[in-house]
Amino acid sequence: MSSGGADRVRPGRPEDVPASYLDSTGRADLLAGGVRMIPVETPAGTFRVWTKRVGNNPRVKLLLLHGGPGFTHETFEACDGWLPAAGVEYYYYDQLGSYYSDQPDRPELWELPRFVDEVEQVRRALGLGKESFFLLGQSWGGILALEYALRHQEHLKGLVISNMMSSIPAYNAYARDVLAPRMEPAALAEIRRLEAEGRTDDPRYMELLGPHYYERHVLRISRDGWPEPLVRSFRHMNPKVYVPMQGPSELGASGKLERWDRSADLGTIRVPTLVLGAAHDTMDPEHLRWMAGAVARGRYHHCPEGSHLAIYDDQERYFDGLIRFLRDVDDGVF
Helix, strand or coil: CEECCCCCCCCCCHHHCCHHHHCCCCCCCCCCCCEEEEEEEECCEEEEEEEEEECCCCCCEEEEECCCCCCCHHHHHHHHHCCCCCCCEEEEEECCCCCCCCCCCCHHHCCHHHHHHHHHHHHHHHCCCCCCEEEEEECHHHHHHHHHHHHHHHHCCEEEEECCCCEHHHHHHHHHHHHHHHCCHHHHHHHHHHHHCCCCCCHHHHHHHHHHHHHHHHCCCCHHHCCHHHHHHHHCCCHHHHHHHHCCCCCCCCCCCCCCECHHHHHHCCCCEEEEEECCCCCCHHHHHHHHHHCCCEEEEEECCCCCCHHHHCHHHHHHHHHHHHHHHHHCCC
């Protein structure tokens, strides 16, 4: 199945949302306005992760897995402009090591299987089950969501993979063979030199990446005009989580995730799945389209004006595809 944005679903009007959506009577998180600090058991002890619920919908509950790793839920704050009017109950969540959650200085915790186990503990604590539980992961969150589905899909009503390929080697090849050659040669050479010298923390590195990479493939808006929630998320990024897993380079991955590849396993995912991609993404949109066909019940939704953060730079199309998917699955017409 494919969706390109024709006959778009409008998010609805506030007056269309039932009163029950705003009624949190009896909810355990009422006192804190939807916020809960959830204890998570790890090999290094018990820590707490931050979550926040918005809205009430017994049939559509969406847990958001942010990118990074080591970034924050703040990247998703664009959801506030779209999902309440569509009646979606959704949960912000800072993974362990991220700004609003505990940040233990324990390098052994930054492993993919442990993060998957964390998501399962969060799911149980929030009371999310197959009758209502949708999982959306963006970028690194897409890796985490895919791994969760491969291990625990019996709990899912639907899965959304946003702006993430199913293979890091394929992503690295796309960055090397397609994206890098499009950059100005002198800028690329200097970026590569700084990486080779281990100077990715040099201000010059980001000074080069801004106009030559970020503003073309991460968010197609001048960096001085980036949305404030996104600026906050970048400011709050934890490099002690990000660098060991992603690696120091922004032109591909070289950390613990370097060999991650689940392409051969996609066919075992049987739950309804939406793959969101964009024309200018750091991720190959053709690979993302292929992923939607490789799962048992998939749909691809393309954002022709978007990049890695199409949730901002092709926002209406992005949420049109997401809301349509949630409604179609819930209505049993997917």
